[in-house]
Amino acid sequence: MAKRCKGLNSKCFLFTYLIIVSFLLVLWLNRLPLMHEDTRDIPIDMQAYIASPALPLPTFLLETNGKLALTNKWFDDKWSFVYFTHGHCLPVCQPSLKTMSELQASFANSDFQFLTIGLDSQHETADELDLFLKSQAFEFTAATADLVEIDMLSKAFIALYLQTDFTDGSYQIEQEHHIFLVDPKGRIYARFKPPYSSASISAQFLKLRHFYAKSE
Numbered sequence: 001m002a003k004r005c006k007g008l009n010s011k012c013f014l015f016t017y018l019i020i021v022s023f024l025l026v027l028w029l030n031r032l033p034l035m036h037e038d039t040r041d042i043p044i045d046m047q048a049y050i051a052s053p054a055l056p057l058p059t060f061l062l063e064t065n066g067k068l069a070l071t072n073k074w075f076d077d078k079w080s081f082v083y084f085t086h087g088h089c090l091p092v093c094q095p096s097l098k099t100m101s102e103l104q105a106s107f108a109n110s111d112f113q114f115l116t117i118g119l120d121s122q123h124e125t126a127d128e129l130d131l132f133l134k135s136q137a138f139e140f141t142a143a144t145a146d147l148v149e150i151d152m153l154s155k156a157f158i159a160l161y162l163q164t165d166f167t168d169g170s171y172q173i174e175q176e177h178h179i180f181l182v183d184p185k186g187r188i189y190a191r192f193k194p195p196y197s198s199a200s201i202s203a204q205f206l207k208l209r210h211f212y213a214k215s216e
Helices: 008-030 094-106 126-135 147-157 198-215
Strands: 050-056 061-064 069-071 079-085 112-118 141-144 161-165 171-175 179-182 187-192
Touching: 061 126, 061 147, 079 094, 079 147, 094 112, 094 179, 094 198, 112 126, 112 147, 126 141, 147 187, 179 198, 187 198
Parallel strands: 079 112, 112 141
Antiparallel strands: 050 187, 061 069, 061 141, 079 179, 161 171, 179 187
């Protein structure tokens, strides 16, 4: 059973971990070849959330609720909002899940889809994650995979999380709460960082889609 962090030491450890991982990611990104250099002229007010450059996703295979396979093809020709989470995330994940739900209601057409990727792949199936979401009245596609696959995807998205195992057999998962946007070409196109709201992300998305139409 997941155990929610209450101690100061764990928070400090998570903060230190995130700083180190972020630093390593910056070093890695700075070593990317020039072919990945972004040639777009991104407006200043959009630079905080647009991924620069837009990053193709690695080849992956997830299992959704119902044991259906989900691959890169799932993202083709649609705008996809993605959130990494797990079934023991409450109450800290509630604002993000609510924001995803409100976005889903705002963009209720076939051009949009909403995906939750389970971080607790060692203890929780996609069906169990789906049941958790439905118990909170959320209707997103739920998917997970083995730990290697989840780690690969979390690094691709830069969705930082930390699992701590305790001697009594319990564990806790701490995470960032970014909402990611994947474009119709299957690339990570934007990252929305808290604090946010469905209204703010909707407004940013409308600007982003106009920019996308001109620059792609």
